[in-house]
Amino acid sequence: MMLIGTAIALLWANLPGDTYEEFWSMPVGFSIGEWTAFFSLHQFVNEGLMAFFFFLVGLEVKRQLTIGELTDRSRAAVPIVAAIAGLIVPALIFVLFTASTGEAHAWGIVISTDTAFLIGALAIIGPKYPFRLRTFLLTLAVVDDIGALLVIALFYSSGISLWPSLAAIVIMVLIALVRFLPEGRGFTYAVLGIALWVVVLLAGIHPTLAGVAVALLIPVFSPRRGDVERTAELSQAFRESPNPMYAAAVTRSLRESLSINERIDNGWRPYIAYGILPLFALANAGVKIDGQVLMEAVASPVSWGIVVGLVLGKFVGITGATALMRAIGKGQLAPGLGMNRIAGGATLSGIGFTISLFLVPIAISDPHTQDLARVGVLAASLIAFFLGWAVLSVGDRLRPPQAIGAKLARPIDPTRDHLRGRIDAPYKIVEYGDFECPFCSRATGSVDAVVEHFGDDVLWVWRHLPLDNPHPHAQEAAQAAEAAALQGRFLDMAKKLFAHQDALETDDLCRYAEQLGMDAEKFAADFGSQAVLRRIQDDRLDAELMDLNTTPTFFVNGVRHKGPYDSASLIRALQAPAGVPATH
Known part of the structure; x- marks a missing residue:
């Protein structure tokens, strides 16, 4: 869906006339009494709808830190360090390329991997036994997302206003207390989330970070045995005596046996994946590509900084950090996960589509340079995909992977078992x-x-x-x-x-x-x-x-x-x- 959105955006932007720019510049707004608020359609997508995407990212980060892969710090040490190196090295490469252009401050464009495209690319390539690589990349992507969110908050927000910031802190405290309400928690989260988005916008912080803040304050927990058993008992009661009271009790018990984090993620993810993200691609990937633009992009330090930063920087940072961690004995890869697979995954991590395009208009003010940057992001994503495919294919031919856990590792021992x-x-x-x-x-x-x-x-x-x-x-x-x-x-x-x-x-x-x-x-x-x-x-x-x-x-x-x-x-x-x- 995101690829379709990208293709339509490119086709639309290159049609005669300026209908693409005119459409996304169209103002939309609402008013309450004398108070009015207006945004362009482009701002509505990037600052409004994308808050839901960052909300989903925040839910995943909270879940991984609380009950997921990142709870075992020793096991997650390698992907964590690799992700940090994968953030720093691309930024340094971009700064080297753009130091003389006045655009070096846009280094945030090259730091983040697009998790959806990364996992989608891995599915398309289809290497044998991809589970461990997929888990490694997902762990890496969570840390990558945390880094990208911090960068947006610290380096790409405008001057912060005091009173809206204090109001945001008060609202976040209220959000943290919502978990103690006996009823109506979902509605309360929604109302307070909208209020937080407004005051964060007024505070001069990018409003999408409101979505992250709400997500990090929503509790997450593994299903508790007592809740599961209670649901089973209620189901048995309903089976023996079907009636509305028991039906409502079973429904409520089923719902409350899972954390609201997981329920929201499961319910909202399809709408964000198949609605908001393709719409974001449609609103941000449209750049006029003609001979003149391509020639300028080929000669542009900004374009080259993005391409080399994403493709080479991610590969060097992630692969190098992983090899170093193994060499000094500070971390081990999961069984069946070799450096050939890490190299392929690191190359695919150069696909920086969503957050890279998201940061282009925030980090670069000149519209023409923005177009050159978008060309660099699209080129880097294509190059990273095909290079990653090649690295995984060649690596698997040279060192065929073996199925892990398909057979019992240790024979039955009657003196021990x-x-x-x-x-x-x-x-x-x-x-x-x-x-x-x-x-x-x-x-x-x-x-x-x-x-x-x-x-x-x-x-x-x-x-x-x-x-x-x-x-x-x-x-x-x-x-x-x-x-x-x-x-x-x-x-x-x-x-x-x-x-x-x-x-x-x-x-x-x-x-x-x-x-x-x-x-x-x-x-x-x-x-x-x-x-x-x-x-x-x-x-x-x-x-x-x-x-x-x-x-x-x-x-x-x-x-x-x-x-x-x-x-x-x-x-x-x-x-x-x-x-x-x-x-x-």
């Missing part, structure tokens, strides 16, 4: 799970049904994968299971833990050990022993090697199971010939 069944059984299931995960608890019923179906012909193996962020008690629950295993009671303790997932504090775990008749002193000593901790850490490292990040994850006869894990699906997968996926 927790088993249910005989070791020589023809059918084998290995489960990586988490004792606080409600889905793992429900999966035990599927495993029981599979065991009942095959009897002694199936072997079930448990390995630990505590997901610390959503399940803060999972690690200690795993320690309790291992301490119980040293007294021969692993399966008994596992049943206890799954049956009491809402009570997994240390005191609860010790009480379960006593209820099972275990030696309490030995259990307490083993609970925190290095042997138990190493045992769980070994399973974690296996999971990381195979790039496992969800529970439960099943390996059926040594091959990772994808799709539903109900008993019927697992039985079909176990009976499927080797190398042939089960049908669902």
